[in-house]
Amino acid sequence: MEKIELNNTLPKVFAGRDALPSDVWQCDLTMERGQHYLIVAESGTGKSSLCAYLYGYRVDYSGTMRFDGRDIRSLSVVEWCQVRQRNIAYLPQELRLFPELTAMENVQLKNRLTSHKSEREILDWFDALGIPDKVNSPVAKLSIGQQQRVAIIRTLCQPADFILLDEPVSHLDETNNRIVANLVMAEATRMGASIIATSVGNHLQLNQSIVKSL
Amino acid sequence: MLWRLLRTHISASQLIGFSLANLVGLTIVILAVQFYRDVQPVFDDEESFIRKDYLVITRNVTSAGAMMGGTSEFSDQDIADIEAQPWCRAVGRFTSSEFSINATVGLGNSGRAMRSQFFFESIPTDFIDVADAEWSFDPSHPEVPVIVSRDYLSLYNFGFAATQGLPRISEGQVGMIPLSFTFTGNGRNEVMPGRIVGFSNRLNTVIVPDEFMHWANDRYGEGNITRPLRLIIEVNSPGDVAIEDYMAQHHYDVAGDKMNSSKANYFLTVIVSIVIAVGVVISLLSFFVLMLSIYLLLQKNTRKLQDLLLLGYSPAQVARPYMLLVLAINAAVLVLAIVLMLLARLWYMPMLHAFGVSGASVVLAIAVGLVIMTLITAGNLLAIRRKVASLWLQ
Numbered sequence: 001m002e003k004i005e006l007n008n009t010l011p012k013v014f015a016g017r018d019a020l021p022s023d024v025w026q027c028d029l030t031m032e033r034g035q036h037y038l039i040v041a042e043s044g045t046g047k048s049s050l051c052a053y054l055y056g057y058r059v060d061y062s063g064t065m066r067f068d069g070r071d072i073r074s075l076s077v078v079e080w081c082q083v084r085q086r087n088i089a090y091l092p093q094e095l096r097l098f099p100e101l102t103a104m105e106n107v108q109l110k111n112r113l114t115s116h117k118s119e120r121e122i123l124d125w126f127d128a129l130g131i132p133d134k135v136n137s138p139v140a141k142l143s144i145g146q147q148q149r150v151a152i153i154r155t156l157c158q159p160a161d162f163i164l165l166d167e168p169v170s171h172l173d174e175t176n177n178r179i180v181a182n183l184v185m186a187e188a189t190r191m192g193a194s195i196i197a198t199s200v201g202n203h204l205q206l207n208q209s210i211v212k213s214l
Numbered sequence: 215m216l217w218r219l220l221r222t223h224i225s226a227s228q229l230i231g232f233s234l235a236n237l238v239g240l241t242i243v244i245l246a247v248q249f250y251r252d253v254q255p256v257f258d259d260e261e262s263f264i265r266k267d268y269l270v271i272t273r274n275v276t277s278a279g280a281m282m283g284g285t286s287e288f289s290d291q292d293i294a295d296i297e298a299q300p301w302c303r304a305v306g307r308f309t310s311s312e313f314s315i316n317a318t319v320g321l322g323n324s325g326r327a328m329r330s331q332f333f334f335e336s337i338p339t340d341f342i343d344v345a346d347a348e349w350s351f352d353p354s355h356p357e358v359p360v361i362v363s364r365d366y367l368s369l370y371n372f373g374f375a376a377t378q379g380l381p382r383i384s385e386g387q388v389g390m391i392p393l394s395f396t397f398t399g400n401g402r403n404e405v406m407p408g409r410i411v412g413f414s415n416r417l418n419t420v421i422v423p424d425e426f427m428h429w430a431n432d433r434y435g436e437g438n439i440t441r442p443l444r445l446i447i448e449v450n451s452p453g454d455v456a457i458e459d460y461m462a463q464h465h466y467d468v469a470g471d472k473m474n475s476s477k478a479n480y481f482l483t484v485i486v487s488i489v490i491a492v493g494v495v496i497s498l499l500s501f502f503v504l505m506l507s508i509y510l511l512l513q514k515n516t517r518k519l520q521d522l523l524l525l526g527y528s529p530a531q532v533a534r535p536y537m538l539l540v541l542a543i544n545a546a547v548l549v550l551a552i553v554l555m556l557l558a559r560l561w562y563m564p565m566l567h568a569f570g571v572s573g574a575s576v577v578l579a580i581a582v583g584l585v586i587m588t589l590i591t592a593g594n595l596l597a598i599r600r601k602v603a604s605l606w607l608q
Contacts, residue, residue, distance in 0.1 A: 057524065057608045077529060077606060084526035096521045098219055105215055110525050112215075158526070
């Protein structure tokens with residue numbers, strides 16, 4: 001997938017509001033593979049909605065979104081599954097980990113589907129993110145910051161053209177922010193993928209990113 | 215791992231409840247089908263040479279009627295009236311012999327023989343289903359084929375043979391009995407060999423071919439024209455209530471227990487149908503119990519299922535563990551139901567053996583169980599698929 005286009009898109013809940021001061025809603029926006037985008041927003045401006053639309057599990061918007069020119073409303077369930085396994089890696093804001101499974105099981109649940117990373121590589125990431133001792137801990141026992149790092153590892157366990165991160169570092173300190181940013185950028189560079197990160201305050205420290213405000 | 219994730223909230227008690235209910239329902243249905251097929255022959259005493267849709271009727275002879283000079287014969291008008299009934303396909307008249315007959319049953323060279331006054335009746339050949347060669351008469355090679363009441367054989371076997379120290383005779387051996395008839399009348403006295411070709415429960419008489427009867431009445435009879443004392447009627451359905459009403463109204467008797475047997479058969483069918491309906495209802499209810507149980511399970515696991523879909527799992531992959539669960543439960547229920555049915559059959563078959571029933575094949579009952587279970591399973595699987603598909607949009 002080479003580009004994502006938004007044409008005059010607007011969440012239906014915002015309908016009727018005129019002149020939104022936004023670079024995304026009710027605009028023509030094209031995000032291309034290889035470029036990094038930081039979408040800065042205040043709370044309640046629809047950034048999680050944008051992610052949900054791009055990931056195909058919500059359709060309550062007007063206007064058009066396109067993957068490589070194709071209206072994403074026309075994608076079948078099977079095609080969406082392909083997109084989720086191969087084209088767009090997604091980190092939801094609410095993480096959506098399975099608390100009863102261990103950190104490694106959560107990651108493997110994705111990795112088994114894509115066969116993208118070896119166990120060694122995954123363990124290295126746990127190391128790099130400072131949670132090597134949490135590999136076999138149930139996610140329910142981890143702090144929110146630790147859970148966020150497990151979710152990031154899981155997100156990276158798939159091939160992708162776009163890595164969509166919804167507030168990836170909201171619960172991380174400066175140091176870990178930097179580590180996550182470097183790890184994600186290294187992975188994106190390796191795949192030639194684009195990073196699209198949203199943020200309400202604590203921005204993912206991306207180099208050379210195009211900043212858009214919602 | 216997927217299974218570990220999705221099995222939470224599975225309620226063992228609900229699934230056991232469903233399994234038991236479905237087991238009971240399915241067992242009732244297939245057992246009823248099997249029992250019906252096993253018991254059916256008891257009511258279905260087919261005679262090889264007279265089809266089951268024939269009735270033999272006589273006029274009811276009452277002492278009052280006899281004193282009033284009432285006749286036991288059927289007039290042409292009576293017959294025409296019967297022929298006009300909607301349930302009647304054809305009417306055949308019994309023709310009586312108009313000459314004197316003596317039968318001799320000799321048993322080999324022992325010199326012992328049983329002699330008796332005898333009589334013959336005949337009915338049109340259309341009503342008899344014996345191979346043509348056996349059921350014919352040729353004056354140039356005279357041999358008289360007869361069909362006799364099965365009671366006569368019983369009378370011989372259990373009355374005569376038992377007390378006289380003679381061997382009992384099976385139906386199969388009857389054709390070999392040396393039998394001869396002496397016909398007297400019209401100034402003649404002639405002896406002819408005879409042969410028993412069959413037995414009947416329904417015809418309390420001795421039947422000979424129509425062509426013999428006409429030939430013999432011409433030869434030995436005095437030329438009197440008699441009207442029939444009995445009629446054989448081909449009917450649409452021997453159990454028809456209209457027939458019974460008609461017979462009662464006209465004081466006609468139906469020979470044998472054909473009508474009762476038909477009625478019993480009819481009630482058997484009704485009862486088995488009711489039992490099967492109850493079984494089907496139980497199965498249907500259990501189907502809904504399982505549906506509810508699965509819906510509840512899917513509802514409780516909605517978030518997990520949606521999370522899995524977000525990871526890129528397809529609805530089919532996510533639904534598969536639940537489908538396998540349903541398949542396993544339903545397959546186990548089917549196998550158990552068949553086992554229970556076979557066990558029940560082992561229990562009741564000895565009782566049926568007393569009626570001379572050897573039992574029908576179990577294939578149909580098992581096929582019925584398989585079909586019902588397939589339908590229930592298909593319904594379950596479809597519901598799971600639809601429910602999971604409905605979780606796609608969040």
